[in-house]
Amino acid sequence: MTFRSTFARVVSHWLLVDLAEALSLRETSPALLHSEADIEPTNQALHSRPERHRTYRRVAEGESVEVEQHLEAYRKAGQLLGQAQNMYHSGHILRFVMSHPEAPVLPPGGCLYLPNDGVWASFYQHVEHPFPDLFAEMIANSYYPSCNETSLSGLRLPASCGDRTMRGSRGCFEVSSLGSATGIQVFETTGHVGLPGKWSYHIENARPHQLRHAKESDASPARCGMSHELPEVPAAKRLEIPTRYVVCRRSDADDSITEDMVREQNRWANEAFRGASPWERMGFDKGRPVSVDMQISFQLVNISIVTNADCAKYGFTDTARLYEYNKDSSKYFTVVIITNDASGVLGQTEFPFDIPEDSPDHMVIVSSVGFRHFASHQADAVGVTMHSSLMYDEGDTVVHETGHGLGLYHTFERGCSNGAVSEGGTQASWRSSFAGSRGDMVDDTNSEKLPHYDCAVDMSCGEVDPVHNFMDYSPDSCMMGFTEGQKRRAWCVLENHRHGLYEMSLKE
Numbered sequence: 001m002t003f004r005s006t007f008a009r010v011v012s013h014w015l016l017v018d019l020a021e022a023l024s025l026r027e028t029s030p031a032l033l034h035s036e037a038d039i040e041p042t043n044q045a046l047h048s049r050p051e052r053h054r055t056y057r058r059v060a061e062g063e064s065v066e067v068e069q070h071l072e073a074y075r076k077a078g079q080l081l082g083q084a085q086n087m088y089h090s091g092h093i094l095r096f097v098m099s100h101p102e103a104p105v106l107p108p109g110g111c112l113y114l115p116n117d118g119v120w121a122s123f124y125q126h127v128e129h130p131f132p133d134l135f136a137e138m139i140a141n142s143y144y145p146s147c148n149e150t151s152l153s154g155l156r157l158p159a160s161c162g163d164r165t166m167r168g169s170r171g172c173f174e175v176s177s178l179g180s181a182t183g184i185q186v187f188e189t190t191g192h193v194g195l196p197g198k199w200s201y202h203i204e205n206a207r208p209h210q211l212r213h214a215k216e217s218d219a220s221p222a223r224c225g226m227s228h229e230l231p232e233v234p235a236a237k238r239l240e241i242p243t244r245y246v247v248c249r250r251s252d253a254d255d256s257i258t259e260d261m262v263r264e265q266n267r268w269a270n271e272a273f274r275g276a277s278p279w280e281r282m283g284f285d286k287g288r289p290v291s292v293d294m295q296i297s298f299q300l301v302n303i304s305i306v307t308n309a310d311c312a313k314y315g316f317t318d319t320a321r322l323y324e325y326n327k328d329s330s331k332y333f334t335v336v337i338i339t340n341d342a343s344g345v346l347g348q349t350e351f352p353f354d355i356p357e358d359s360p361d362h363m364v365i366v367s368s369v370g371f372r373h374f375a376s377h378q379a380d381a382v383g384v385t386m387h388s389s390l391m392y393d394e395g396d397t398v399v400h401e402t403g404h405g406l407g408l409y410h411t412f413e414r415g416c417s418n419g420a421v422s423e424g425g426t427q428a429s430w431r432s433s434f435a436g437s438r439g440d441m442v443d444d445t446n447s448e449k450l451p452h453y454d455c456a457v458d459m460s461c462g463e464v465d466p467v468h469n470f471m472d473y474s475p476d477s478c479m480m481g482f483t484e485g486q487k488r489r490a491w492c493v494l495e496n497h498r499h500g501l502y503e504m505s506l507k508e
C-alpha cells in the first residue's frame with residue numbers, strides 16, 4: 001500500500017476523535033432560530049486577492065503537539081460561537097474544519113471574522129451544495145494574524161467604512177466582537193469576509209436559485225402542496241425513467257470519469273431510490289433510518305463523453321454551455337458531469353416546476369468531485385487524495401441532485417419555518433402555502449435550521465435533525481434514505497411538471 005492509505009488512516013483517526021465529541025447532543029434553543037426577515041444579502045468583503053496566496057501551516061503538516069494546540073484553539077473559538085445568539089452555523093463550519101487536514105493552524109494573537117446565520121441563509125440561496133473542502137480555505141481567508149489588514153492566506157482588506165464595519169460588495173456591514181479565546185478574537189459579521197475565490201466567482205456569475213423561484217411562485221400553478229395531501233403511490237406502479245449521462249471533460253486526455261464509472265454511479269443511484277443504500281450505523285442510531293422504496297429507477301439509455309473546456313469549467317454559472325448536450329430534454333432525465341468546475345460546487349439542479357417542460361435546463365449538473373469513485377480513482381491514477389472529497393466518493397451527490405430534479409427541496413429549506421407565518425408582503429402566497437407546514441413541503445422529514453456537514457445528533461429546530469436524509473448535505477456515509485412524504489411529492493411533481501417524461505416512464 002502507498003503512503004496515501006496511511007494518510008487516510010491518520011485522517012480518519014482525527015475524524016473519529018472529533019466525532020466522539022460531536023456525538024454528544026447539541027441543542028439550539030428555538031428562540032435562536034432565524035426568521036426570514038433576518039436574511040441579509042450575501043455581502044462579501046472587498047478583498048484584494050494576491051496572485052499567489054500566502055502559504056500557511058496546515059494541520060496535516062503539524063506535529064502532534066501542534067495538532068493538539070490547533071484543536072484547542074478551534075474548540076475554544078467554537079465555544080464562543082456556541083454562546084452567541086445567531087452564530088450556530090459558523091460554529092458548525094468551524095467544527096467541520098477543525099478535523100480537516102487542510103485546516104489552517106491559527107497562530108494566537110489574531111482576529112477571526114465569521115458570518116451570522118442570516119448571512120449563511122443568504123449564502124445558500126446563491127450557492128447550491130458548496131464543496132466542503134473549501135471551508136478550510138474560508139477559515140484561512142477569515143483569520144487575520146495580528147489583526148491587521150492581511151489574512152493568513154494573504155488576502156488584503158482595503159480601508160473599512162469606519163468603526164466596527166467592513167466594506168463589502170453591497171456597502172458596509174457590521175462587525176462585532178464575541179470575545180477572545182486562546183488569544184484569538186472572534187467576530188460576528190453581517191456579511192461574508194473570507195469567501196473562497198471559487199464561491200465569490202459563483203455568486204457574482206450565477207443566477208440566485210431560490211430567490212428566483214420564491215419570486216415566481218405567486219403565479220405558478222399547483223406545486224403539489226403538502227405531502228400529507230398527496231395520494232399514496234400504488235404498489236404496482238413504477239417509474240423507469242430514461243436517463244442519459246453526459247461527461248463534459250476539459251480535454252481528450254481527461255479520463256477522470258469513465259463509462260464504467262457512469263454505469264456504477266447509476267447503479268448506486270438506483271439502489272438509493274429503491275431504499276437499499278447501505279447503512280453505516282452511527283452510535284446514536286436506534287435502528288435503521290427511514291429509507292423507503294421510491295418505486296423509481298433510472299434506465300441508462302445513453303452515455304456521451306465530450307470534450308468541451310468551457311462546459312467542463314463554467315457549467316454551473318452558465319448552463320447554456322450545456323444545452324447542446326441536452327436536446328429533446330423532455331424525453332430524458334439528463335445528468336451532466338463537469339470535470340473542471342470553477343464554482344466550488346458539488347451539484348446544482350433546477351426544480352421541474354420552475355421551468356417549462358421542454359426547457360434544456362432540466363438537468364442534474366454535478367462536479368466530478370462529487371461523482372461516485374472519482375476521488376478514489378484519482379488516488380489510484382494520479383496519487384492525490386483530497387480528504388473531504390473521499391467523503392463524497394460514494395455517489396450520493398447524484399442522488400441528492402436527482403432528488404431536486406424530481407422536485408424535492410432541502411430538508412433545511414426555509415430553516416425552522418414550520419408554524420406561524422405572517423401574511424402580507426411580496427411573498428404572501430408563497431408564505432401562506434407554508435403556513436403551519438414544513439419548509440420542504442414534506443411532513444415526515446424533521447425541520448432543521450441550516451445544513452449539516454457532519455453526521456451527529458443535533459436539534460436545531462427542537463427535533464432531531466434529519467442528517468440521514470438524502471436532501472441534507474451530510475457526508476455520503478451518513479445520508480441513506482428518502483421518506484414516504486418525499487416519495488409522494490416526487491411522483492406528484494413529475495406527473496404535473498414533466499408529464500411527458502412521466503408518461504414514458506410509467507409501468508403498471
Ligand SMILES: *[C@@H]1O[C@H](CO)[C@@H](O)[C@H](O)[C@H]1NC(C)=O
Pocket residue numbers: 145146148149150
Ligand atoms: C501584519 O501582520 C503580519 C504578521 O502576521 C506582519 O508580518 C505584517 O508586517 C503586518 N503588516 C502591517 C502593515 O502591519
Ligand SMILES: *[C@@H]1O[C@H](CO)[C@@H](O)[C@H](O)[C@H]1NC(C)=O
Pocket residue numbers: 244302303304305
Ligand atoms: C448518445 O450518445 C452519443 C455518444 O455516445 C451521442 O452522439 C448522442 O447524441 C447521444 N444521444 C442522445 C439522444 O443524447
